[in-house]
Amino acid sequence: SQELEQSPQSLIVQEGKNLTINCTSSKTLYGLYWYKQKYGEGLIFLMMLQKGGEEKSHEKITAKLDEKKQQSSLHITASQPSHAGIYLCGAAHYGGSQGNLIFGKGTKLSVKP
Amino acid sequence: NAGVTQTPKFQVLKTGQSMTLQCAQDMNHNSMYWYRQDPGMGLRLIYYSASEGTTDKGEVPNGYNVSRLNKREFSLRLESAAPSQTSVYFCASRALAGGVDTQYFGPGTRLTVL
Numbered sequence: 001s002q003e004l005e006q007s008p009q010s011l012i013v014q015e016g017k018n019l020t021i022n023c024t025s026s027k028t029l030y031g032l033y034w035y036k037q038k039y040g041e042g043l044i045f046l047m048m049l050q051k052g053g054e055e056k057s058h059e060k061i062t063a064k065l066d067e068k069k070q071q072s073s074l075h076i077t078a079s080q081p082s083h084a085g086i087y088l089c090g091a092a093h094y095g096g097s098q099g100n101l102i103f104g105k106g107t108k109l110s111v112k113p
Numbered sequence: 114n115a116g117v118t119q120t121p122k123f124q125v126l127k128t129g130q131s132m133t134l135q136c137a138q139d140m141n142h143n144s145m146y147w148y149r150q151d152p153g154m155g156l157r158l159i160y161y162s163a164s165e166g167t168t169d170k171g172e173v174p175n176g177y178n179v180s181r182l183n184k185r186e187f188s189l190r191l192e193s194a195a196p197s198q199t200s201v202y203f204c205a206s207r208a209l210a211g212g213v214d215t216q217y218f219g220p221g222t223r224l225t226v227l
Contacts, residue, residue, distance in 0.1 A: 103148075
């Protein structure tokens, strides 16, 4: 089955600092999704990338898809305490025809004020 | 527009008890999903329903059954709960229209099996 590796597993940054989270797939990516999860809550959709080289932004969060490397990166600029949470990447399986997603194990982000 | 709702939010069961987790969406989506989230394991797909009247197994279906009652509702049933089913359960529905393809998640049900 398709596997997604996220790195780092956890991250502690000082408020105002930039950071990057990576998501690497062992198989071809048909679609890559980024979600954020607040502790003890559900998942909030951030963005979806489909095409190689695609880049999307949501407030101060930017995600890119490198199709050749089968990798996506999530970059947060000038981090704030509100960015704290668990970031999950999900990948479409079978070209997205059934919509089933495989998820990475998540990256836990803490932002120190 | 409430999105995806789940009930209950918390539940404690004894081994061998049964229960049904309820999920409903008001976005007129065809596809719905049940995931479980465990520490160190991430989210894993239990069952999904591509459309009303159809259901299929996901990665970890053993010990569970599902019912797609109608387009809005997709329930997950534990017939005889086991401690290994202690987890957080998430329901999701899929938006697929106009170039948009994503899943929207409910707030989760935290289940403990003693």
